[in-house]
Amino acid sequence: MCYCSEFNGRPGGDGVDVCTSAEIGEMACGNLRNREELLRLLNDLPQTPVASPAEVLHFIECNQLMGLAVVSIDIHPLAATALAEDAMLRSANT
Numbered sequence: 001m002c003y004c005s006e007f008n009g010r011p012g013g014d015g016v017d018v019c020t021s022a023e024i025g026e027m028a029c030g031n032l033r034n035r036e037e038l039l040r041l042l043n044d045l046p047q048t049p050v051a052s053p054a055e056v057l058h059f060i061e062c063n064q065l066m067g068l069a070v071v072s073i074d075i076h077p078l079a080a081t082a083l084a085e086d087a088m089l090r091s092a093n094t
Helices: 021-028 035-044 053-062 072-083
Strands: none
Touching: 021 035, 021 072, 053 072
């Protein structure tokens, strides 16, 4: 993932476990085993900053994400992670 120089996020390094409020909300909409415990654990993680609409647009432009069939809901966690100090994005795909 490419980061803009204006953002504090850096690729590589140790990073910290963080979560976005959107991710917690998306998980809460599903059927979860151990629902209360999982949501409590997610809420206990440090939260990333919420990227403003202007920051999301800047992130799209800076990282040339236009025309890649990436939707806005996918860009928000990327931009939020880039705004978080020493944070790296983790997913089931990585």
